[in-house]
Amino acid sequence: MPGFTTRVIHALHDVEKGAVTPPIYPASTFLQPTEGGEGEFEYQRGSNPTRTDAETTLAAVEGSKHAFAFATGMAATGSVLGMLASGDEVIMGLPVYGGNYRWATIELPKRGVTTTFVPDLNQLTEDHFTDSVKMVFLETPTNPTLRVADIRRITDLAHAHGALVVVDNTFLTPYLQRPLELGADLTVQSATKYLGGHGDLLAGVVATNDGDLAATVAQSQVISGGVLSPIDSYRLLQNVKTLGLRLDRQQENTSRIVEALNNHPGVSRVLVPGSFSEDEARIQSEQASGPGAVFAFELADGKDVRKFLAELKVFGFAVSLGGIESLICLPASMTHGAYSAEDRELAQIPDGLLRVAVGIEGAEDLIEDLTRAIDAA
Known part of the structure; x- marks a missing residue:
């Protein structure tokens, strides 16, 4: 086939x-x-x-x-x-x-x-x-x-x-x-x-x-x-x-970015498919052939999320995902702004959670943009 x-x-x-x-x-x-x-x-x-x-x-x-x-x-x-x-x-x-x-x-x-x-x-x-x-x-x-x-x-x-x-x-x-x-x-x-x-x-x-x-x-x-x-x-x-070609590049970029953020002291946690538990990691590996190109993360205590966003030069601050351009948003007030406060808490979506949709730009440029903005925040 x-x-x-x-x-x-x-x-x-x-x-x-x-x-x-x-x-x-x-x-x-x-x-x-x-x-x-x-x-x-x-x-x-x-x-x-x-x-x-x-x-x-x-x-x-x-x-x-x-x-x-x-x-x-x-x-x-x-x-x-x-x-x-x-x-x-x-x-x-x-x-x-x-x-x-x-x-x-x-x-x-x-x-x-x-x-x-x-x-x-x-x-x-x-x-x-x-x-x-x-x-x-x-x-x-x-x-x-x-x-x-x-x-x-x-x-x-x-x-x-x-x-x-x-x-x-x-x-x-x-x-x-x-x-x-x-x-x-x-x-x-x-x-x-x-x-x-x-x-x-x-x-x-x-x-x-x-x-x-x-x-x-x-x-x-x-x-x-x-x-x-x-x-x-x-x-x-x-x-x-071109879906396959784009997603291959986006996943490659995502993997490198996630690794960089996991090692950055200015980041408190990074969320990817399977990161919640070993059981979810197993399920993900069994039913999917890749993690995709969306992840989420939170800045460490003392970092200002709005200052971080203002410092970004390559990532666009906007909703949506899946395009060739990299975007970042605050779900609590943007994509999930319709949630009641109770459901947002139940869904574990804190105000400072950042959702990242990775595009096909150069991975080095994306990592540099994020790390520079985190340092400046």
Whole structure:
């Protein structure tokens, strides 16, 4: 079987004209056969040739039977959480991305859906499941604390109680972790991040091997209209072809930076996937082929985090991750600012925790930027 990047690059081409890249079809509507029936494409919200090409490529990335491209990562997540009905309950790991937290605490209650947050899903037991639990939603590694959850164990437990398992795989992507192969029913990703990889588009993807779930997701695209535009579909299907190359470089940079920070007296702790415990390190090594390129750290006592941020020259102080440029943020007040104080404490996200998304710049330049700023703080 061809390797990951080979499969993605050769997922499709313009068969009719022999072009190595497919064309862009910006059409909002398509002519229909006058003799009756429907053509292959009718209206862009339902389907579009360029979005279909992107979804074919995304399925190759995921190794899945079905993939669906949405206008944003939250539109993708919303299509999955939207499967829940009044009276249902979802078990959700904590922490989760702030947008997912908003869905759970603002949108789902309007629909009569209850969310139970579990800070450590590795501690999930039979006692957590009632007849109303219809879904377990998890991130692994978690954003921003990099906690690792055992996908296969959680999936086996959830399926024994008739619940779906959804994995937000944004941090590792299918290049490093393949939740569907570990038993998950659906995966969601913010394709704005690593799949797009250049900080120049918003997109989301849902993938599944289940035909019935695929039909439900496809229907949600038509109903909500939150679909990826033809132009962004084309850019995404081209950008994702370099995912493996980018992540290899980003992980190499991350490894060198983490080593430098672990040895710096101005840093109190560094969080990476598997650093919480030996058990989580084992799980991470078994279910993923790499740690990714996001980590978190805290400065030592006496260091001023705002002065540190002001001294940075290469790292950008901004939300998001997965692009070729390195970014740093304060999750407590930025990506996870929607959290209640109680949930932020439960999720172990202190005010001074810094989340780092490593790009493809020179590792020496990134290390110098961080260490100089730490010294100046």
